[in-house]
Amino acid sequence: MLPVLISSCLLGIKCRYDGGHSRVEEIIKRAKEMQFIPICPEQFGGLPTPRAPSNIVKGDGKGVLAGHARVINSLGEDVTEAFIKGAQESLKLARIIGAKEAILKNKSPACGLNTPYCEIDTGHGLGVTAALLLSAGIEIIEISPEEKITI
Ligand code: SF4
Structure with missing residues (x-):
């Protein structure tokens, strides 16, 4: 089994900013076949749940890591x-x-690979954790809970 990180909210954990989750049944089913660790970077950073929603200004997650976006x-x-x-x-x-x-x-x-909650010309950029994981060579599979998915 290949080890993988999974956003906790996709597993039904109520860690979202609004106190809810983003459970995806396909991931729950497949999780049994994976060696996974659930992560919620916003909680890992010490933020409470529920919490005020956030936006990246003057760039995206890459810019945050480079020190010019907040x-x-x-x-x-x-x-x-x-x-x-x-x-x-x-x-x-x-x-x-x-x-x-x-x-x-x-x-x-x-977590987003194409978050709209940032300020870059294309309109969609990297979330902060997505940017750091990518820079470390970790491949990211982005999941939209609203869409039917196959993983
Ligand atoms: S930080 Fe990631 S895991 Fe936590 S609620 Fe947001 S999207 Fe889900």
């Missing part, structure tokens, strides 16, 4: 350090289990 929540608070810490803790777990792949939820400013 993550600001809807209350106007700067939560950049929490997002960076959550990404680092997620990468730490990936290295412990030797994960080369991560199944992450779309749209999130932490």
